[in-house]
Amino acid sequence: MQITEVAIPVPLHNTFDYLCKDKVGIGSRVKVPFGNKKVTGIVLSHKDKSSFTKLREVEEVIDHEVLLSKEILTFLSWSANYYHHPIGEVLSNAIPKNLRNGKPAVIKKPGEVHDKVLSSGFELTNEQTFAISEVIKNSSEFNGFLLHGVTGSGKTEVYLSITEQLLKKGKQVLVLVPEIGLTPQMISRFEQRIEGRVVAVHSQLNDTQKQDAYLMAKDGDAKVILGTRSAIFTPIPNLGLVIVDEEHDNSFKQQSNFRYSARDLSFMRAKFANVPLILGTATPSLETLKNVIEKKLIRLTLTSRPGEAIMPSVDLIDMRSQPSEPLSKPLIARIKHHLSEGKQVMLFINRRGYAPIYYCTECDWQSECTSCDSKLVYHRSINRLKCHHCGLEKPPESSCPYCSSHELKILGYGTERLEENLESFFPNAEVIRIDRDTTRKKKAFATHLKKINSGEPCIIVGTQMLAKGHDFSNLAFVGILDVDVGLMSTDFRATEHLAQLLVQVSGRCGRGKYKGEVNIQTRYPNHPIFNYVKDSRYIEYAKTLLSERKDTKLPPFAHQALICANAKNKNLAENFLTEVAQLTNSIEIDSVEIWGPVPGVIERKSDYYYFNLYLQSEDRGQLRRLIQTFYQHVETIKVSSSVRWFVDIDPIE
Structure with missing residues (x-):
């Protein structure tokens, strides 16, 4: 029997060793006992010896053909490392629900391939032609490009023209967009111009559609993979180009569980595959502009709209x-x-x-959420007051609960x-x-x-x-x-x-x-x-x-991390972060500033009180070292089981 290292989707930073009598490839799924449950894990390596004394056995090898290639495993391991997130959860996050649950990796409904290709219908501008030739010229290695084009300048046409040329070389292309609402429009454009299969990857697909898209990309059958932030983790064996459209958009940052930025990870995805990266926008983020100034990105500009269209x-x-x-x-x-x-x-x-404030004109009472520190918003079509944070709904009061006046009005x-x-x-x-x-x-x-x-x-x-x-x-x-x-x-x-x-x-x-x-x-x-x-x-x-x-030493000229704690008991959350602050201050790394704990911008959400501790440094390496040391000693803090906490690297809120 061989000793097999397995990553399991649990909030623990370590992996687990099992004995396996069958031959199993690295990157394959296995069913293993964990506690009193059976879970699906991913094989990370084979070992000669284990630090665990009593090893349990792998119950079933699910994949006889590797699901996660060496390249995608390296990328996912880097991501887990950078964001200090448990590798088991990161790997689980990266594969569709059906595959997470151990279902066979087979394509159910491949769908049709659009092979009727239309021409663009208009001539490229000189700026578009130059941008296309620059990317193609540098397509055999990693190069980062900012495609900075005014709104309506034809950035999508540049993406399409480059994709057409790369597909002729047998390559696949990954395109990220910030919103699900943009995928149908973008998909139809690619389908009209691209010979081959275009697949979508986003949260509004059902589980079978997600699995099929994932496997068609993995098999090299899908030529263009177009999706929202989670598409960054799709396995693409012949990846030739990564495109991030509207790169400035905050929707590329995941705000729950595994808090990654797909825009930031696109750099590493392209680097590991040794292919070009295009960040497209009319309004570059300050992080991207700083990268241009520091010559980490090449700026390509589209200064006008094609044809007769002019700026408003x-x-x-x-x-x-x-x-x-x-x-x-x-x-x-x-x-x-x-x-x-x-x-x-x-x-x-x-x-x-309809209106953000429902109030009493006599005593200024305002209708507030009972679970959050926020006002209830009036929705007239359903005649309800709603909280946009926790989803609480109730009918509007007919009289003021404080002064009993019936003079209730809406504002805003x-x-x-x-x-x-x-x-x-x-x-x-x-x-x-x-x-x-x-x-x-x-x-x-x-x-x-x-x-x-x-x-x-x-x-x-x-x-x-x-x-x-x-x-x-x-x-x-x-x-x-x-x-x-x-x-x-x-x-x-x-x-x-x-x-x-x-x-x-x-x-x-x-x-x-x-x-x-x-x-x-x-x-x-x-x-x-x-x-x-x-x-x-x-x-x-x-x-x-x-x-x-x-001048103020704020991002992108400094690097930040956020440690957030929340609990239904306000004191428990604050006290936990006070101890975390003492622990991090005791780690002798002077170049990291530590602020807090302070209440969250909205202190109470869904009956949980939120407190934040901010870490900042101009030296990313030192900040990283401090967080790693913190994780090594966090078990010394006695924390109530009712306190939930997480670390957010490069927070945007």
């Missing part, structure tokens, strides 16, 4: 001189004008529901109320609302997009879901509401995100043969951010932010 004009509406209504008079006038021209209009507000507005306002101003116009509430049902988002893409005049109302990558050819006007929240935030990244959002939302319009128009409503028209956005000078603004971050 951007104007501000000073809300200080307007009545306190969601829609200003100038905004209503512009909407009316564009609808009369047979064009589409989009209004952006990053808040769903969200997408639902905006939709109602628009219907009263424009009774003959179709209003299409796109937010998490209207896209819950399967295919609802696709149905909305189909309507918009028909080009019929309409008013589109939506949240951040609309800011990303969509190409609406008949959209002539964009109105942006309630941006001032982003100027008031305590988050040091808030203005970077606001600038990206304004540029991205503005870029949805004017993609046809006419110049689009953007109006931004604000009470702070003199804020410098607006001058940069109006003049399409995002990079200059980003450089001023980089300079500020350098």
